[in-house]
Amino acid sequence: MEWLWWVGSALVLGILEMLSLELVFIMAAGGALAGGVASAAGAPLWVQIVVAAVVSVLLLVTLRPWLLRHLRRRTPLVETNASALVGRPAVVIATVTGETGRVKLAGEVWSARTSDGDALTPGTEVTVTRIDGATAVVVPTPRP
Structure with missing residues (x-):
């Protein structure tokens, strides 16, 4: 049942992402889900934490720039x-x-x-x- 904590963390991070819209918290939520998968597979806590951290960083450096590029291409920048x-x-x-x-x-x-x-x-x-x-x-x- 340890994996439920990871899923709960992912949900909280997803809600924070909805408030910030910076595409950072959603990457951390992906890492939390990966930690939950590691937990469900029976990995020890330290492995779960490492998996969550590595997946979060990978998503931040690979997926986030790509998403931002495509988002900015579709949505014009409005000066305020x-x-x-x-x-x-x-x-x-x-x-x-x-x-x-x-x-x-x-x-x-x-x-x-x-x-x-x-x-x-x-x-x-x-x-x-x-x-x-x-x-x-x-x-x-x-x-x-």
């Missing part, structure tokens, strides 16, 4: 938080210089600055090139 603001348009609401200024970005007022030190007057349309802390670094939007 500050990263999602890079490339978005904004409007200058208080003169922006190389040190200070304010822009309206995604419906919010952000502190802003230019990377080249040029001054931008209120009403100028700009594009965010990067987010530096809580400051948007902007450039004038080129006119077509």
Whole structure:
């Protein structure tokens, strides 16, 4: 009945994987199942532990990278938080210089600055090139 502990551990690790979605706990769950198989076969505890550890590591270094590669190929990366603001348009609401200024970005007022030190007057349309802390670094939007 020792194998039931291994199966229970695999279930707990599977639940943790559902919460993290990093494909790490599921590899450890596979190792736990392998430890359960060793237990059911009558192996001593130290062999069960070694089998679980070896299988977990093998799954981590072989199966996980392959799964991540295929998962990323099927699911596009969606930028979130500050990263999602890079490339978005904004409007200058208080003169922006190389040190200070304010822009309206995604419906919010952000502190802003230019990377080249040029001054931008209120009403100028700009594009965010990067987010530096809580400051948007902007450039004038080129006119077509």
